[in-house]
Every structure is written in structure tokens, then in C-alpha cells.
Amino acid sequence: MKEDFLHYLWKYKKFDTLNLKTYNNEELTIINVGQYLELAGPDFFNAQVIIEDQKWAGNIEIHLKSSDWYLHHHEKDKAYENVILHVVWEHDTEIFNQNNSEVPVLVLKSYVSEEIIKNYKTLIVPKSWIFCEKEIKNIDGFSFINWQERLFFERLERKSKPIYDFLALTNNDWEAVMFCFLAKNFGLNTNGNSFLELAQSIPFTIIRKESFEVENLEALLFGNAGLLDVEKEDNYFKDLKFRYFYLLHKYQFDKVHVEPVQFFKHRPDNFPTIRLSQLANLYHKHQNLFSKIIALKTVKDIYDFLLVTVAPYWQSHYQFDKESPYKLKKTAHSFVDLLIINTIIPIQFAYAKKRGEAISEDLIALLNEIKPERNSIIDKFSSFGIYAGNAFETQSLLQLKNEYCNKNRCLDCVVGMELLKGN
Template identity: 35%
Template sequence: MKEDFLHYVWQHQYFDKTNLQTEAGESVTVLKPGYRNADAGPDFLNARLQLGEVEWNGAVEIHLRASDWHRHQHQTDPKYDQVVLHVVYAADQEVQRTNGSVIPVLALAWRLSPEMLNTYHRLLEQPEPAALPCAPLLPVVPDITRTMMAERALLERVEQKAVVVAALHETLAHDWEATAYHALAAGFGFQKNSEPLARLAKALPLSVLRRHRHDLLQTEALLFGQAGFLAEQPATAADEYIGSLRKEYSFMRHKYQLPTALPGHEWNFLRLRPANFPPVRLGQLAAVLHARPTLFAPLLSAGSVAVLEQFFQAPVSDYWRQHFRPGKPGKVPALGRSSVHLLVTNVVVPLRVAYARQTGQAELVESAVGLLEQLPAEHNHLTEPYERLGFRHRTAADSQGLLALSHGYCQPRRCLHCAIGSRILQQNPVRS
């Protein structure tokens, strides 16, 4: 058993309250269980309890064993002096506040429903490969509960991504155009190379790129040079185009005192299709930066995915339509719709939500999620188990919700924090 199970039981009062007493034999009446404390200190604050003839307002601390109080050194921490009741599974030790006064203990071991305990253990003891611990118990969960939980998880996932964008915006002196550039650069890494592309954006300020965005050759020279792809090597010794990029980059690097280029080992080529090689993505990013005078305003105002598809369909230079990497020829496909859809999901939507949160424009959050509802669903090994169990999966909004369920709840076994898991446990609670 984990402590968060007792948190859940106390919060919802899912235990037998018949003749409720402390270990010292004092009667207990729960008038208000309090609210969960997300910060340091006791688990529940502002609880109202009647112990014997006296009504108390204070905090409740929860442990599996009473002795955990001393194991966590609460007896020396003044924050825990406000605790008026110590709720435990097993009362194996008397505990005190910093002044030595004894804290009443309520043990719940025999007050919990055996059926609920059995259900809880079934959820947590599913073998590790099981995608959904609750899969065998799902028939008791209404479709509306599943849908609402997936939607909640979707919003949490979008918000988490927006928090990352907001932090980036903070480091960039609150410049939304620069934020869009950095987010877009990382997005063009498509997971495998998002980190090195994010570092490339830091090594190549937008202020420098702006001065040369009118010239595609110079834009490519800056990007490929700072990425480390223009270093001298036998494969490009006779390559005139790479030679011209190298010449442009050498001049601009000294002019702007750019930092050292990224080392070659930063880039990931392993298990990537040639169309996803970093130089291919850099060529596509250079085309967008060259073709679009501004980034943030179009990404913020686009009313549909179709408009965003046009935004990203910028003409790539002839060389990067015919080379997968410097000096290595081959026919390269254009930026595909599926790639654009990933950019919408991982760049445009979080960018818009972060801006909406800062400016207080709640309607922008709704429009951002609306973009996901215009995109087709994503099918992979994480969404497949949910589809098989009948979860709604029609659009990218559904896909993102299912991915959020998998990463945020099912894989870490956070069933007690999930509406689906909560609904299952509610089938056998003990209340009075």
C-alpha cells in the first residue's frame, strides 16, 4: 500500500465511521476533512474535527505507520505543531509535537472496505507491461467518465507544454518573436534532434538571422555553420555549394562574434530515415525563416490547420532538395503534412496557450485546442491499447489526451488521481 491511498481515503471519507475513536478511546467526528496541501507541511489543512467534547480546527497528517512521524522528523518541525489528528493505517507508536504534547491517532486498518482494498491492489499489481492497470475493471466505468478524463489529461498536457514555452519566453526578455523562433527550431528537431536544435537557436540569435533572412544562402550559411555541418571534410572538398556556404559563414561568424559551432556528435542520425536527417530539417527551417518575415503573429492568428500548412510550405533551396547531408546526394521529399501536423501540435498549440495565459485571453486556449481537433488522430503503440478498450480516438486532440493518460497516469500507476481509477474504487467504498 502507498500513502497516497490513505490520502484518497481520507479526502473522500471512504472508511467505516461507526464508533469512530482515537487509539486513546476519544470519540472522533469529522466535520470537514480539510484540503490537500501541495506545499511543505501537513497533508491536509483547515480540517474541522470534534475530538471528544472539543471542536478543533487544524491540520491532519497521514502516514502508513504512526512511527513514520519520527522517521520523517516531524517531531522537530514546527510546521507540524498545527496537526490535531494523525491518521494512519497502523498505530505502532505514540507521537508528539515539538513541545512534547501527544497527538491523537486514528487508525484505519480495520475500517477500510476489503473490496476497495482488493480493487486498489488489483490496480497497482498489474504486471509492468500492462498499459492500463484498470483494463480488467473498465466495464464498470461509464463512457462519459473515460471521455472526461481523457479531455482533462489533454488540457494538462497542453498546459505542461505551455509552461515550458512560458519559461523560454522569460529567458528571452519577454520577446514573443524570439520565443517563436526558439520553439520552432526545437520543433524542427522532431524529438530525436530537438535538444541540439534548441542549443543551435541559443548559439544563433534571431537578431542576427533577421539581418540576413532576405538571402536564403546567407540564412543557410548561418544555420549550417553554427550547427557544425560546414567543417572541412573530404566529402565536401569539391562541393561548390557547401564551399559558398562555408565562405559566407566564415565572414559572418567573425562579424557577429558568434560562439563556437556545435560539435558533430550532438546530432542524431541513428535509426532515422534520411528524410529526417538533421541537415534536411535545417534546410526546411532555413526556408521558413527566409520566406516568412515574422513568425509569431502568423502562428498566433492562423484560424485553421490549412493556413498553417501553407505557412510551413516554404520553398527549400535546390541543394537541400537533392542532398540528405553535405556532400551526400539523394532526392529529398518536401516537408510532409504529418510533419507539419507535429509542428502544430508541439509548437503552435503550446505557443498560443502560453500567450493566452500571459495575456488572460482564455478564448485562445479554446482555439488552440480546436486546432488539434482539426488534425487526424495519431496511432502508435501507446494509443493502441486505449483504442482496443473503446476509448474515443478520432482526432489529434484525442491522441494527445490518450498519450497524457499513458504518461501521466497509467504508466506511473497514478490511479488514485485519475477519474477512471476513482470511479472503480467508488464501487466498494465504506461510508457512514
């Protein structure tokens, strides 16, 4: 038995509320269970109960055992002076507050059905991956769809927080913020942090000014990424290095050492040289990129907009001094899908929220057009009969696994609450 189960029982009144009596045999009526705080202090704030015809307003504290009151030193804490009822699973001692007044006790165990206890024990039995892996496919479809929407927007809220942080750092320059987060996701998982540091290391005012000459953008990105630190005979390398030091002198800014970029374990088309060249070409192709992207509403429009290739040199190279067979190396739809999921939609969401606009349905519609992501989490859900048909559903499942299943938050989850009902 865990305390969060008792919180669930009290919050949703999942017990016999008609014939309640305190441990001292006083008649008890619940008018309002109070507000669940999940903060320091009593568990439920501003509750109302009637005990023996006397109405009380105050806070509710919940423990597995009455003695936990003393174990947590509540008798010395002023925050617990206004507790009007102590709800416990087992009563093992009388308790008193700071004023030495006995606090009424409700022993919840006496009023909870055997069925809900059985369902709870079934739910929390450890499984190989998630607690509900055998039952999740049986959840009511309508409830699960609504839960997916909530999960999706929870995930967006989490993704938007660093966007707001960067917005504060850039003096509300959305174009600069877009550049940082596009750069991060051009780096994928392996080079994401390096590319983000790289984008932050170059004042975006310089990116704006130099965007008309793509070689200068490449020089800035490759230079600050440390890819021009060595000496090579390659003429294109020498040209970028010359441009880089010229730009450092021109704008009087110092080279910043960022986390080294990685080539290892990448397919050649994802080498940092290729992705940085594509990023430079994107900003050469589109000035005021944020204001244009924010207006795009369909996946096709975004595919067309983000279709860029590399500088001519990189069509026959993956690294300096190493020629390879010619290949155009344009941004593939699968790569753009990742940019939509991890950059464009979070920024569109954050921007709309900042302006007080409602675009929830538009974002869901956009992700419904994108193929489902493929990873171990989505594959595992599929093995339990939960199949994702698009990126909206995969994003929701990732939020479910990472923020609920991994943290054992079954009683905050619609799936867990449905299973407790015995459906």
C-alpha cells in the same frame, strides 16, 4: 496498503463518518478534512473536528502505523505541534507531540468497507503495462472525456514551462522563442536538441536581418551545425562556406559548437540538411512569423502557411557532393502535424495565458482536426479498448501514461477513483 490510499480515503471521506470514535473511545465528528498539501509537514492543513463536544482546528497527519510518528521524528518537529488528529490504519503505540501531550488517534481500518479495500487491492495488483488495463475500457464515458481535457491541459502546462524560460532569456521576444522551438521540432527526436542549440547559438536579430536572402540563412544554420567544417569540391558547399565566414565577420560573433547532427536512422527526407533548408526557407518566406502563426485558427490555414520546400540544390541532393534523383521535398502534412502539436499549440497556449486570454476550446478544436499520433503507447491503449480518434485524445493518453500510470498515481487519476467505487 500504501499511505496514499489513506490520503485518498480521508480527502474524499470514503469511510463511515457517522459513528466515528478515537482509539480512546471518544466520539469524533469531522467538520472539515482540511487542505491536502502534498508538501513537507502535516498531510492536511487547517482541518476542523469535534472530539467529545470540544471543537478543534489544526492539522491532520496520516500514517500506516502510529509508530511511524516516531519513525519520522515528528515528536521533535515544531511543524507537527498543531496536529489535532493522527489518522492511521493500525494503532501500535500512543504518540505524543513536543509538548508531551497525547495526540488523538483515529484507526481508519475500522470504518472502511470491505468493498473499497477489495477494489483498491484489485487496482494495485501489478499488471504487464498499467494497473487498470483490464478495467479502463469500462469507465464512464462522460467522466473519461472530462478527464482527457484535464490531462491535455496538464500536458500543455508542462510544455509551456520551457517556453516561459526561453522568453525570459530573450527579453520577451516571442519571435525568437518561436524560432528556437520551431527549430527544435524541425530536428525531430534525434536532432531536436542539436537544432535547439543551433537556434540559440545564432542571435535572432541576425536571423531577422538576413531573412531576405535564403542562402545566408542556410549558411548560418549549416555553419553553426558543423556541416561546413570539412572541405568539398561542390560549388554550392563552397558558396555557403564563403557566406558563413563573411557573416561571422560581419556580425562579429564566434562560431558556437553545438551537439553534432545525426543522419543515421533517418529517412533521407528527414536528413538534417533537408530540414535545415526547409527551416531557412520558412523564415525567408515569412518575416514576423510568430505574429502570423499566432493568428491561425484552422489546420488548413497552418498547412498552407507552413508549406515550404528546399533550396534548388537540395531538390537533387540529400548531402553535399552526392547527387540524387530530383525531388521537390516540401513539408508534408504529417510533419506539419508534429509542428502543430509540439510547437504551435504550446506557444499559442503560453501566449494566451500570458495575456489572460481563454483559448482552450480553440486549441481542442484544432487538435480534433489532426489525425491521431501513432506510437507504442497509443497502440497499447488501443489493445485495451481505448481508441484515440484524433491528436487531442492521443496527447491526453500520453499524459495519462507518463504522468500517472508510470508513477503509480492511480489515486490521483479519475480512472483509479472510478474503479475504487466499484463501477
